Amino acid sequence: MFKKFIGWKFVLLSTAVIIVVGTIWYVSSLASKIEEEETKKVATWVAANRELLQASDETNINLAAEIITNNTSIPVIITNKEGHIIDSRNLDSVRLAHDTDYIQEQLDIFRKQHPPFVMEIDGRTRQYNFIYYGDSLILKQVRYYPYIQLVVVAFFIFLVLIALSSTNRATQNLVWVGMAKETAHQLGTPLSSIEAWIELLKESEGNELVASELRKDVDRLKLITERFSKIGSVPQLEEKDVIQQVEAMMIYIKKRAPQKVLFTMHTQENEIPAMISPSLFDWVIENLLKNALDSMEGKGAIDIYIESYPAHIIIDITDTGKGIPKANFEKVFKPGFSTKKRGWGLGLSLAKRIIEDYHKGRLTVKSSELNKGTTFRILLRK
Structure with missing residues (x-):
C-alpha cells in the first residue's frame, strides 16, 4: 500500500x-x-x-x-x-x-x-x-506569461495542500478524541461494578489484602479513564512541583521494571513549580519511560535530568537502548509510526500533542545514537 x-x-x-x-x-x-x-x-x-x-x-x-x-x-x-x-x-x-x-x-x-x-x-x-x-509589449507578455502562470498555480497548489493538511489533521484529531472519549466511557461501567465487588470483599474477613490490591488497580484504571476523558477538551492547568510529579512516575515505573534497569534523577533544585495538567503530564512521563524500557530489552540505565531557567524548564529523559535513526527523529511523533511488533504508534504522538497543544511547550528527540541510547527533551514554559 x-x-x-x-x-x-x-x-x-x-x-x-x-x-x-x-x-x-x-x-x-x-x-x-x-x-x-x-x-x-x-x-x-x-x-x-x-x-x-x-x-x-x-x-x-x-x-x-x-x-x-x-x-x-x-x-x-x-x-x-x-x-x-x-x-x-x-x-x-x-x-x-x-x-x-x-x-x-x-x-x-x-x-x-x-x-x-x-x-x-x-x-x-x-x-x-x-x-x-x-x-513589443505583446512579445514580452508571451514570454513571461508561463512563468507568471506557474507562480500563480504553484501558490494555488500550496494553499490547497495547506487546506488538505489542516483538514486531515482536524479529522485525525476528531478520531483521536472520539476514540479517547469512547474508551473512557466504556471503562466507566466495569469500574463501577468492580468497586462494588471490592466493597463486598472488604466485608468478608481474610480478603483485606486482596481488596487493597484491587483498589490500587481500580484507582489506576480510574486515572487512565480520566486521562482519556480529557483528550479533546481544554485541561485545567494547576501549579504543581515538576520534580515531585516526575519522581512519582519514575518510582511507579521503577517498581514494574526489571531489576537490571537503573533509574536515576538529576536536579540541582528542591522544587520547580509550573502550570501543568497533572494527569496528562504524568501520562507523558510514563509514556517516555515505558518507551525507554522497551528499547533496552531488560537491562540498562534511565537518567532523568531536570533543569530550571528563568523562563522555562527542561526535562531530559535518557536511556541506553537501541537508539533511533536520525531520519526517524520526526517520524516517531507521527500517528501510526512504530518500531514495535505490537502497538498503534499513538503514544508519542499523543505525548507531543499534550506537551505542545495543552502545555504550550515542546517535545523533541534531543539526540540518539544507534545501540547507545536516546534522549527525549521536554521544554515547559514557567
Missing part, C-alpha cells in the same frame, strides 16, 4: 513536470515565431523609410508613409553613425518627458536584444543611420 502511494505521487509529480516543461517549450517556440515576425516588420519599416527618402513616385511615397505609420507596437530608436540618438518611436511618452536617462537605457537594452538595421541616407557622403528595435 505504501509503495503504491509513493508510486502515485511519483506519477503525479512526473506529469506535473512534463506539463510545465511542455508549456515553457511551446511558449518559447511561439515567442520565437513572434520575434521573427517583428524582425520582418522592422525590416519592412526600414525599407519604407529608405524608400521615402529616395522615391519620386507619389504612389510609392504614400505606401511608404502608410507602412511607417502602421508601426505602433514595436519600439524603435534611430541613431547616426556616431551613436547619437536622432529619433524614436513607440516608447513610453511619460517617461520620455520626465526621465532624461530613459531613452539611453532603452537603447542599451535594444543593442543587447537585436542587431541593428543600417539605413543609408546618402551613398556619396557615406551618411547612414542605425535602427535599433526592442521587443
Whole structure:
C-alpha cells in the first residue's frame, strides 16, 4: 500500500513536470515565431523609410508613409553613425518627458536584444543611420506569461495542500478524541461494578489484602479513564512541583521494571513549580519511560535530568537502548509510526500533542545514537 502511494505521487509529480516543461517549450517556440515576425516588420519599416527618402513616385511615397505609420507596437530608436540618438518611436511618452536617462537605457537594452538595421541616407557622403528595435509589449507578455502562470498555480497548489493538511489533521484529531472519549466511557461501567465487588470483599474477613490490591488497580484504571476523558477538551492547568510529579512516575515505573534497569534523577533544585495538567503530564512521563524500557530489552540505565531557567524548564529523559535513526527523529511523533511488533504508534504522538497543544511547550528527540541510547527533551514554559 505504501509503495503504491509513493508510486502515485511519483506519477503525479512526473506529469506535473512534463506539463510545465511542455508549456515553457511551446511558449518559447511561439515567442520565437513572434520575434521573427517583428524582425520582418522592422525590416519592412526600414525599407519604407529608405524608400521615402529616395522615391519620386507619389504612389510609392504614400505606401511608404502608410507602412511607417502602421508601426505602433514595436519600439524603435534611430541613431547616426556616431551613436547619437536622432529619433524614436513607440516608447513610453511619460517617461520620455520626465526621465532624461530613459531613452539611453532603452537603447542599451535594444543593442543587447537585436542587431541593428543600417539605413543609408546618402551613398556619396557615406551618411547612414542605425535602427535599433526592442521587443513589443505583446512579445514580452508571451514570454513571461508561463512563468507568471506557474507562480500563480504553484501558490494555488500550496494553499490547497495547506487546506488538505489542516483538514486531515482536524479529522485525525476528531478520531483521536472520539476514540479517547469512547474508551473512557466504556471503562466507566466495569469500574463501577468492580468497586462494588471490592466493597463486598472488604466485608468478608481474610480478603483485606486482596481488596487493597484491587483498589490500587481500580484507582489506576480510574486515572487512565480520566486521562482519556480529557483528550479533546481544554485541561485545567494547576501549579504543581515538576520534580515531585516526575519522581512519582519514575518510582511507579521503577517498581514494574526489571531489576537490571537503573533509574536515576538529576536536579540541582528542591522544587520547580509550573502550570501543568497533572494527569496528562504524568501520562507523558510514563509514556517516555515505558518507551525507554522497551528499547533496552531488560537491562540498562534511565537518567532523568531536570533543569530550571528563568523562563522555562527542561526535562531530559535518557536511556541506553537501541537508539533511533536520525531520519526517524520526526517520524516517531507521527500517528501510526512504530518500531514495535505490537502497538498503534499513538503514544508519542499523543505525548507531543499534550506537551505542545495543552502545555504550550515542546517535545523533541534531543539526540540518539544507534545501540547507545536516546534522549527525549521536554521544554515547559514557567
